[in-house]
Amino acid sequence: MSSIRQVERLNLEKNAKLSRHFLSNTLDKSKGYLPFFWIFISKGKEKFAELRHSWPDQEIAFRYLDSLIKLNRIKCNKESKTAEEKLKKLLLSCLKEDGLAYRPEWPPMTSYDALIMDQNRALTALVSWFEKEGSKFIKNRIDKMIEKLTDITFKKRDYWYFPYNIYTPSGWNKEWFSYWGEGEKKRQVLTSVEFAISGAAPNGGMLILPLVEYYRLTKNEKSLKLAKMMVNWNLYHSEFKEDGSFVGHFHSHSNTILGILHYGFLTNKRDLIDWGIRAYNWAKERLGTDFGWFPEREHKNVCETCCIVDWLK
Numbered sequence: 001m002s003s004i005r006q007v008e009r010l011n012l013e014k015n016a017k018l019s020r021h022f023l024s025n026t027l028d029k030s031k032g033y034l035p036f037f038w039i040f041i042s043k044g045k046e047k048f049a050e051l052r053h054s055w056p057d058q059e060i061a062f063r064y065l066d067s068l069i070k071l072n073r074i075k076c077n078k079e080s081k082t083a084e085e086k087l088k089k090l091l092l093s094c095l096k097e098d099g100l101a102y103r104p105e106w107p108p109m110t111s112y113d114a115l116i117m118d119q120n121r122a123l124t125a126l127v128s129w130f131e132k133e134g135s136k137f138i139k140n141r142i143d144k145m146i147e148k149l150t151d152i153t154f155k156k157r158d159y160w161y162f163p164y165n166i167y168t169p170s171g172w173n174k175e176w177f178s179y180w181g182e183g184e185k186k187r188q189v190l191t192s193v194e195f196a197i198s199g200a201a202p203n204g205g206m207l208i209l210p211l212v213e214y215y216r217l218t219k220n221e222k223s224l225k226l227a228k229m230m231v232n233w234n235l236y237h238s239e240f241k242e243d244g245s246f247v248g249h250f251h252s253h254s255n256t257i258l259g260i261l262h263y264g265f266l267t268n269k270r271d272l273i274d275w276g277i278r279a280y281n282w283a284k285e286r287l288g289t290d291f292g293w294f295p296e297r298e299h300k301n302v303c304e305t306c307c308i309v310d311w312l313k
Helices: 012-025 059-074 078-094 116-133 136-152 192-205 208-218 221-236 250-267 270-287 305-312
Strands: 034-041 049-053 166-168 171-173 175-178 186-189
Touching: 012 059, 012 078, 034 059, 059 078, 059 116, 078 116, 116 136, 116 208, 136 208, 136 221, 192 221, 192 250, 208 221, 208 250, 221 250, 221 270, 250 270, 250 305
Parallel strands: none
Antiparallel strands: 034 049, 166 171, 175 186
16 A cells, blocks of 8 residues: 555635635725734733734735735635725725825835835736736826836946835935834935845845736836846846845745746746746755745744745746
8 A cells, every 4th residue: 555645635716715705804994995914912911812904014905906806817706806896996095196106104104105115016916907807097007107117216237226115206215224123123324235235136126027927918118128127137236146045035035036037938038047946946945944935034933925925936
């Protein structure tokens, strides 16, 4: 008798149903269907659990929307359809006239800050929305976002990069906020090059995948050009090494690797595909586990599900 344990075949339809239910029921209807994100549990005499919203992590709402759009294409019910429509409304409320997605006021952010990280998620959700419905209105919003993102990059001959993480209606905010450590706020003012080297790979790199997907749908050359310049920055001028190794936030880098791979497949560039494979293998061997989880950062023993999603893709 074979000693190989029989593993139950993954039921994707069942998992999709559970995912739809979770995403549709972790939204606060009293706050415009803003997702709950944090759960705080009291350890004192007065034991209670408190749900809190995803602000200032606005991108969580955009991830919910992208997921529901995809899940509802498989199978939809009234609950998940309502959640999708409400999150679409929430996304549109964040998009301003210049094309970017802005956060509401939430200390230490000032009113109407546009984080480059948020643009990744907003663009991903918008591209999925456009792919599903073919809306000219959504296409115009995407085109406007790509034009603004292109406009605010720092441009060199063969690469572009974002000099800082926070853009405001009056220009770049040069203060970089960090919350690592004992929960204390640390504030640094970095030069554009210092920030770019430490942060532009996670931020600019995560735009590559939705830009490539949008080009596949529309043949928009501006989208492909921005993707190309972000690829060039990350491969040849950021902290990524030739062997694909990196330090810092895992998901930001794994998503960048995913984007570069897709760009390589799209443009039939074997060197980019080979680099992506090297980066994948390096991360799997140096940072991965035998059960498929990866650390949030290289020296932390917690995992973000974002990392797992990148690796499955």
